[in-house]
Amino acid sequence: MVVAQDWVNWPPELAERYRGAGHWQGLTFGEQLARWAVSYAGRTALVDGGRRWTYAELDVAVQRLCTGLARLGIRRGDRVILQLPNRAEFVLSWFALVRLGAVPVHAMPAHRRSEITHLARLADVAGYLVADQYGHFDYRELAAQVQQDTGLRHVIVAGDPGEHTGFVALAELMAADPEPGPADPPAADDLALLLLSGGTTGMPKLVPRTHDDYSYNARRAAEVCELTEESVYLAVLPIAFNYTMSCPGMLGVLQVGGKVVLAPAPGPQTAFELIEREGVTIAAINPPLVPHWLAEAERGEADLSSLRVLQVGSARLADDLAAVVTKKLDCRLQQVFGMAEGLLCLTRLDDPDDLVHTTQGVPISPDDELRVVDPQDQEVPLGQTGELLTRGPYTLRGYYRAAEHNQRAFTADGFYRTGDLVRLTPTGHVIVVGRAKDQINRGGQKIDATEVEGHLLALPGVVSAALVAEPDPVLGERSVAFLTCTGDAPDAKALTVFFRDRGVAAYKVPDRLLVVDAMPLTAVGKVDKKTLKHQYLG
Numbered sequence: 001m002v003v004a005q006d007w008v009n010w011p012p013e014l015a016e017r018y019r020g021a022g023h024w025q026g027l028t029f030g031e032q033l034a035r036w037a038v039s040y041a042g043r044t045a046l047v048d049g050g051r052r053w054t055y056a057e058l059d060v061a062v063q064r065l066c067t068g069l070a071r072l073g074i075r076r077g078d079r080v081i082l083q084l085p086n087r088a089e090f091v092l093s094w095f096a097l098v099r100l101g102a103v104p105v106h107a108m109p110a111h112r113r114s115e116i117t118h119l120a121r122l123a124d125v126a127g128y129l130v131a132d133q134y135g136h137f138d139y140r141e142l143a144a145q146v147q148q149d150t151g152l153r154h155v156i157v158a159g160d161p162g163e164h165t166g167f168v169a170l171a172e173l174m175a176a177d178p179e180p181g182p183a184d185p186p187a188a189d190d191l192a193l194l195l196l197s198g199g200t201t202g203m204p205k206l207v208p209r210t211h212d213d214y215s216y217n218a219r220r221a222a223e224v225c226e227l228t229e230e231s232v233y234l235a236v237l238p239i240a241f242n243y244t245m246s247c248p249g250m251l252g253v254l255q256v257g258g259k260v261v262l263a264p265a266p267g268p269q270t271a272f273e274l275i276e277r278e279g280v281t282i283a284a285i286n287p288p289l290v291p292h293w294l295a296e297a298e299r300g301e302a303d304l305s306s307l308r309v310l311q312v313g314s315a316r317l318a319d320d321l322a323a324v325v326t327k328k329l330d331c332r333l334q335q336v337f338g339m340a341e342g343l344l345c346l347t348r349l350d351d352p353d354d355l356v357h358t359t360q361g362v363p364i365s366p367d368d369e370l371r372v373v374d375p376q377d378q379e380v381p382l383g384q385t386g387e388l389l390t391r392g393p394y395t396l397r398g399y400y401r402a403a404e405h406n407q408r409a410f411t412a413d414g415f416y417r418t419g420d421l422v423r424l425t426p427t428g429h430v431i432v433v434g435r436a437k438d439q440i441n442r443g444g445q446k447i448d449a450t451e452v453e454g455h456l457l458a459l460p461g462v463v464s465a466a467l468v469a470e471p472d473p474v475l476g477e478r479s480v481a482f483l484t485c486t487g488d489a490p491d492a493k494a495l496t497v498f499f500r501d502r503g504v505a506a507y508k509v510p511d512r513l514l515v516v517d518a519m520p521l522t523a524v525g526k527v528d529k530k531t532l533k534h535q536y537l538g
């Protein structure tokens with residue numbers, strides 16, 4: 001069967017190079033899981049609370065679900081939104097979908113009707129896989145709304161499908177007698193999954209990742225982190241996040257026969273209990289969690305002696321805080337600068353402390369190509385700040401179904417414009433100094449300013465809106481909405497309700513509202529955010 005391709009691939013000569021170098025090994029994730037089940041058969045692969053799966057058990061459970069999904073009518077090439085919290089069902093569903101050649105679209109638990117409907121339409125999905133309830137929210141209600149909006153065919157519920165007619169219980173699909181197969185297996189250079197980009201121009205874009213490139217991402221990260229069969233990885237942040245999935249994350253650990261432990265919540269108490277109970281050797285968190293982890297460690301109640309590496313990334317870790325981590329936690333700090341689009345930089349475990357404290361690491365692959373350029377796309381001298389452009393064996397060549405946006409997001413020779421302002425040290429370490437893209441990084445959660453401004457403009461009486469970042473001691477950045485209005489301006493409460501009613505994820509609600517008489521404009525008549533910040537935020 002030919003699967004229609006709606007995304008941009010690597011040019012053949014580069015693909016050949018990546019294969020020749022051994023980066024792309026020609027194995028799908030479904031095939032890899034089958035191999036792991038042989039090599040690591042009786043070892044524990046996955047822990048979720050009191051539930052455990054060995055590699056052999058994981059493979060069988062995945063094969064059952066793969067069969068169940070195929071019987072339901074999910075086919076190779078179909079896209080399916082996967083929105084599950086850190087539970088084993090995510091792992092089982094993810095592997096079952098990719099083994100089938102269906103493509104999981106990685107939604108986050110925080111996403112609501114606005115985001116999910118957008119994803120469902122953009123990827124023209126065949127199904128939507130949700131939890132019944134999680135975090136005081138009923139995802140079945142959300143699924144019913146999305147189905148109403150988009151007419152999507154299949155809603156699959158992990159847990160109780162409730163009264164909704166037509167919703168299928170995941171447990172029912174998992175009860176299928178496993179058949180060998182699938183009948184029409186995917187190829188290693190097929191689209192394997194779609195990740196969400198942080199977005200800078202409206203609604204989120206989708207990042208296509210292949211079996212080959214995503215496997216390499218995870219495998220190479222696992223090498224850099226020196227993972228072995230004895231490694232135990234704690235998934236703290238959402239498992240659907242690229243960071244938790246493959247940097248090295250779940251997939252890196254499984255490739256080497258280690259154990260993946262899912263934390264049901266990101267707080268330090270839960271995490272520390274699991275570190276002690278499961279002998280966790282590596283965990284990955286974001287900067288806002290760091291002070292909480294340090295405070296909990298200071299209480300000294302849990303035995304953290306197994307922890308060798310603490311990864312911190314997804315937003316800039318302050319140099320001072322980095323130094324405190326090294327001092328207070330008896331483990332190695334590793335800074336992580338990554339993106340759904342691909343490029344992953346990690347500080348090395350044997351890097352000197354000053355580099356670990358002040359840089360965001362070195363690219364994981366010798367074939368990652370980095371350019372630091374000025375606004376005219378000219379490379380700046382080493383050590384000077386510019387925008388980071390990159391291409392390589394696991395960095396996308398174009399967003400999914402976004403031909404027009406791709407014209408701007410990539411150079412003619414295929415470099416991705418990251419929108420990050422960086423400088424390089426003589427050792428090749430990347431230091432992230434700022435951002436050229438119109439995005440707010442709220443403690444690791446990326447907020448697309450244009451998207452939020454669109455929602456703000458729908459508020460009654462709002463004439464113009466601009467969302468900017470201001471420093472926040474905990475989050476690094478928080479969002480400030482500038483508005484010009486006719487009549488009464490909305491207050492914070494009204495804003496929260498308005499965003500909720502529009503089905504927008506709660507983290508996108510502006511942290512602060514400032515009403516101004518007029519927006520400063522640039523020479524070409526766009527809102528001048530620099531001046532706004534300078535005038536009002538100091």
Ligand code: OOB
Pocket residue numbers: 196197198242243247312313314315316317335336337338339340341344360418420432435441444446
């Ligand atoms: C990770 O992925 P995304 O797609 O949510 O966000 C990517 C963007 C980067 O372009 C950069 O602006 C920012 O997040 N970022 C950092 C950072 N790590 C990511 N900015 C400063 N310092 C860092 N250490 O956030 C992500 C993906 C894989 C692994 C880790 C993080």
